[in-house]
Amino acid sequence: MGAAELRVVGLGGLPDMKPGHDIAALVLEAAERQGTPLEAGDVLIVTQKIVSKTEGRVVALAEVEPGAEARTLAEETGKDPRLAELILRESRRIVRKAGPVLITETRHGFVCANAGVDVSNVGQGLVALLPEDPDRSAEEIRSGVRERTGCEVAVVISDTFGRPWREGHTNVAVGVAGMAPFADYVGQVDPYGQELRVSILAVADELAAAAELVMGKLSGVPVAIIRGYEYPKGSGTARDMVRPPERDLFR
Amino acid sequence: MGAAELRVVGLGGLPDMKPGHDIAALVLEAAERQGTPLEAGDVLIVTQKIVSKTEGRVVALAEVEPGAEARTLAEETGKDPRLAELILRESRRIVRKAGPVLITETRHGFVCANAGVDVSNVGQGLVALLPEDPDRSAEEIRSGVRERTGCEVAVVISDTFGRPWREGHTNVAVGVAGMAPFADYVGQVDPYGQELRVSILAVADELAAAAELVMGKLSGVPVAIIRGYEYPKGSGTARDMVRPPERDLFR
Incomplete structure (x- = not known):
């Protein structure tokens, strides 16, 4: 009965991204070079900044x-x-x-x-402006990895946001591909027989937050690989993470 | 030039916590048992639920x-x-x-x-009610670990909160001991010579979020060990993470 364990690996050695640069190809090369080649089931966390640069959003x-x-x-x-x-x-x-x-x-x-x-x-x-459609950007990186390696990975585009009521910023997901952004425990029952009611976890945001811990702001690590996390299957997007106005108490 | 890497290890095999149970002692035993004994520099993430149970806040x-x-x-x-x-x-x-x-x-x-x-x-x-003083709870676990092993670790007490504007919940830090809750990049300069202005990262929240990925809600994993993260030194608390009213635009 091994414990769940995941690894968060920062990816260094990427070039300063320019319009037209192929993030999937460059990430695969850099991961190979540093001895942590991509594997099926990895989650690739990519900061929006390098996506914006390659998409000419500067x-x-x-x-x-x-x-x-x-x-x-x-x-x-x-x-x-x-x-x-x-x-x-x-x-x-x-x-x-x-x-x-x-x-x-x-x-x-x-x-x-x-x-x-x-x-x-x-x-x-x-x-730098945010990518026009960060979900599409994530999907392009995901399919780029698949085409080159046959590996199915999930991709999260991350950015650093502030929050109400709490000091400091955290990384969140602004683009998602190849996974559902939420892990949904609603309707499940805890070990005491009590139904879990408010338990939809925004795991894409948690993956983005975890990646920030190896990225820092100055270390030139704009990509992280998260390995060993069984992400929820599905095809959701970061757009699903935006709460609709009618459900939002703080607009 | 190895890439930054961290591990997030879920800790299983803990008993159902009761008032008076010693979390530090039980965590040390469980970590030993599952072959991932605690080391100096680890961050221990503990869900508030088991802290509340041991403190009689049920x-x-x-x-x-x-x-x-x-x-x-x-x-x-x-x-x-x-x-x-x-x-x-x-x-x-x-x-x-x-x-x-x-x-x-x-x-x-x-x-x-x-x-x-x-x-x-x-x-x-x-x-279960939140611990009366989760920062104190974190400090007790931290000093419990130190007394038994001589190891300096950081401790974060986590809980699952919702957020405005975004669907789904994420784990955040409600108690912190042995580390500063923020990594502060303010005043530093990026590789292009531009000063970083809005870059105080709430890393205690990011650690809590990362830990949730191995905890789940039903898996009976109320503790995680984060290894390989160079947490910011200092003695801040989770109370420092509460934005003061005069600086809060969303009260």
């Missing part, structure tokens, strides 16, 4: 023309008006605005700071 | 006398009035109330469903 601020709304928002928040313009373009709506803090709902439905528009680890004068 | 509903406020709340939510009474006793305030859903702020400051009062995995007619 914008030079110098080329952005801020509109009137962006200029007003820039004044209110102290942000660069061109950055404010990009945030507005990426957002459905502004959720909260307080001093320099701007929480918006992205076009995907994610609620996060600055619509996920990010200035770190991109380059001076450049900003 | 209540028989039959012995609870609901007051007037609890009876009103029970009518509004469809909850057992005795459960409503316990939730009120454990709460500072009600944050949201919608149909059967009740989100409150606990006396510790955590915002979660039903003040963390939980009917699963306890026993018929019984409910």
